[in-house]
Amino acid sequence: MAPFIPARLRPARVTPLATAPLIELRNVSCGYGDRVILDGVNLKLERGKVLALIGTSGGGKTTVLRLLGRQLRPISGQVLFDGQDIAPLDLAGLYAVRRRMGMLFQFGALFTDLSVFENVAFPLREHTDLTEAMIRDLVLMKLNAVGLRGARDLLPSEISGGMARRVALARAIALDPDLVLYDEPFAGLDPISLGIAARLIRDLNDALGLTSIVVSHDLHETFGIADEVAMIANGRVVAQGTPDELRRSEDPLVRQFVGAQPDGPVRFHQPAVPVAEDFGVSA
């Protein structure tokens, strides 16, 4: 499964301190306009780990990914990538950091007019001066890793949704990033394709020495591949731990969410007048 990548083709990496987290959010608050979405969030992730970000819709999971890619800056606090605060970076610094991140956002849209091969080659052509022969080797290695070397000449319209997601995955790791951010990578996939995509995220993470953050509503699959799970609700990380720790959590919010119970701290019903009053029946 693991693609062999010759040393000459791999981008230079800073030798990491074994214990230093690759990413860290320190007391981060942020929002859109006047609306505060995250309020004093702390989150750490060590290299080599897969973190699942879960939580209620609109809780701020995607916002965390936007902070890490610096599509959004914090109002206060720090967002550290490999020990470096990314908020003050100039364009060149930001570009260098983003090169070390792969991103697969919802549905991982492919360029419809480009072949599978060219879709994966795209970031390599954009960001490197590699020769055509090297690009070919790298693209085929990445496609091999996702099981689609044989589909290289097909167009996105000629492959299934599950295959397209795997091509998007190959593209996200084309530049050998340190960190890969996945936003709803399983959305719209059938159970078999979903299982394959989830396993691939874990296997690629381990084989290529990546660190991965997966935002997903699919708790079964993400709990199956994650080392750690962080639950975000009401603008805060309300729980973080191993999948087993979250399953065993006594926190009512975590129990409601992980146990998929309709009622708990997050109410199913909007506050309303009594049912009897609306339907004109006596209680």
Ligand SMILES: Nc1ncnc2c1ncn2[C@@H]1O[C@H](COP(=O)(O)OP(=O)(O)OP(=O)(O)O)[C@@H](O)[C@H]1O
């Ligand atoms: N560009 C934006 N401008 C204004 N508000 C936004 C913007 N993006 C997100 N929001 C708001 O911020 C809140 C958090 O959004 P976010 O997308 O981070 O949540 P989420 O946990 O990823 O949700 P979901 O699981 O539904 O994708 C939501 O209330 C959303 O409406």
